[in-house]
Amino acid sequence: MGKEQEKFAKDFGERLKAASKRKVKIVVKDQYKDAMDILSDCEVTDLIPGIIGPPGVGKTLLLRAYAEKSEREFAWVTGDEGIRPSHLVGSFNPAIVLSKGFTLDSFEPGPLLKSMVHGGVFGLNEANRLPEYVQNTLLEPFEERSVNVQRLGRIEAHDGFFPVLTMNPEEMAGAHRLSEALRDRIRVWIRIGYPKKEIEIEIVKVNCPEYKLSDHAIESVYSLVSLTRESTDIEVPASIRAGIAIARLSQRLAEREEEGEVSHGVLSKAASLVLSGALKFRPGVDPEKAVATLIRRALGAGRR
Template identity: 40%
Template sequence: MIADREQGFRKMLEKSIVENIRIEHPVVLKGQYETAYSLLKDALDTGITPCLVGPPGVGKSLLARKVAEDTGRSFHEVFFDENVTPSRLIGSFDPALVVRSGRNISSFEPGPLIRAMVEGGLFVAHELNRATEFCQNSLIAPLEERHYHLFPLGMIKSQESFAFVATQNPIETSGTYRLSKVLVDRIGCWIRLTYPTKETELEILKENTPAFNLPHSTLEKIYEIVKETRDSPVLEIPASPRSGIYLTRLVNKYFNRFDKEDAAIRFFAPAVLAKEMKVREEGKTVSMVVEEILARKLG
């Protein structure tokens, strides 16, 4: 029984292996996204390292992925925090294989950075400002000289098309560290994203909702609630397009369960909007702020 199940799992695992994850919905390249995409591509074509700066959920990862797809590069990424070590980026030698054959090419398990360098792919360093100094230092040579000294294999030189993109949240949001000066000096193009205009965001909400079927007025109401969190002085981190998308999908799929769309929004909004929000000061909670906004907007 257990053996059958195990074998079943292995078969499914094999079927699940894909070459590359592709973007499954249209990317809206209007307004700030058109500018950002164009800058991103131009920087990479010129060998200048870009950094996408913006609050969570505005489309930084998506733009990086889109550029990789459009330029035929493989895609590799790391989400930095204080636990990410240089060997997580570079790779390491498999101890069991080292015992058998020593430290050589076949006992080396490459990390995403070395993979991108060797394949000429795109490496995305998410939240680069959260990387430890140790990690930041190990990125300098790949960025500047486009090589990495990998002991004892030797100098790994990257392919021509190897490209590096960093992302980070604006420095004001707490819980982030600073980028080291050496690294900052090597990032030549700073691309800022913020919350999109109403027109653009409505389109993003729609494009990310499979079988979109809501009246325009409902979509607008969702947008207005999301927008209201951004105008609230109490919130340090308001609701993002990402959480707007979650809300739109849920309301779109389940509004039939409710007698009015407003009731659907009321039901789902607290659970999806509060998730990523953060209040600026003590005293108010995120849930209180969401409740106030819902009461104002939905009555």
Template identity: 40%
Template structure:
């Protein structure tokens, strides 16, 4: 168990870990709310491992129907044996209920309303009536933990007050610069501590830039370092090469950020500007601009 917990260690999340453990011990259901890349899933896996509880993960999207969440009768076996309990295939909800485990629902605000209503009943009563199967009661220890990004409005729906009334909320913002530097050092190769700190500062600055609605999470920093390492090897240059770092930053970050509608600039222009701010100007006074592709070019 110690090895498992070490592998699932969450950097700079001791307070959130304590809060989640206390909420689950009290029998509460929990919503972890915060932007992507803040360690919500890793935090829950660590807590589940520490309590020896099973862990069922469900991706919230428009295709998550009640049947996919709860389970279904095997059609082939129903034809030969009828609607018997032993031909029912448990979905993640029933699996977590029977085992007294955790049901983790990612992207809660993308779950269809009909499916959310199924969860509401279970969270309130800790039991569910499944047609032709009957009543299923949750074993002790069962809890629903959901995660959501409150800043993402694309393809999402407003979470109802009924959900919040049945859950406790733990807000998870971005970690400190020191914590993100520690995460980066654990997850990707870096040329030096100075380069690592500059990369972390670059990514963190995307979250505060006035022309960006959405900045990058620490995942962008990890990808930046990984691409930088591989690109330097491919080009046969030092890993702290300025141009290699710029190209890696453009690849790792330009798709993660979202430019404000009022801005006339492209993500590449802003990332290039921020890169020069944190890593200095190019060797020949490069103005860090990125040329527009010509018509017909890929």
């Protein structure tokens, strides 16, 4: 092995360890607590759930936390036109097939098959964006808890295999429909929306552990992001992530500029840096002006 490869192998090993040690940071209260409970009810009753909610409200995080709580692996796939059944189930590596033939040695399992074999939680994001024939390959695993692996045979899933779909609400009705057959396999629909004020504030705090943000600063960040969710000019409002980013950046700016507290100026600067790319406005709206107006409406004209 060359020097460069050796260093890569060493660092890679460390990164693997780091990932396996990482714990999920999640606020499990209110809608998140309810969703956790229903997930567990679905599992007990053998019903497949779908989680519906706008991007960034914590659907994937919730599944990760659910898997962690029950000490299982978590795998997830995001649907798009390019995904083939082999991306989910796996495929033979042609180079190894040459020497070993079509055996398990030459087979590289995909995330769905791994979850079925090890008994993991399997999150399928935006299943509606998968081509219909790929959606159809999910029917057997979801309904019968079995799957046919070409040339290797049909396996039955481990008891711990738990598939869950996640989707954005607009896409429920949009051009990309979930196939009727797949939709029929999803028996329980869990809705998650933007969290209540106290919960979102707690989420922001949990995600900024190294900063001690004042209540005033966090409240201001919350007023700003919640305002974007009410505006009719905005197609895609600020996510929880955007709020976290504004909170972190404004704290950092305050430290760098040696202001004790996060000031109005620092907050508007951070907000405009984050929001100018985070929001999607209706056609015809000037984003720069709209962001400035939002900041003025949420934070006031300034002076503090």
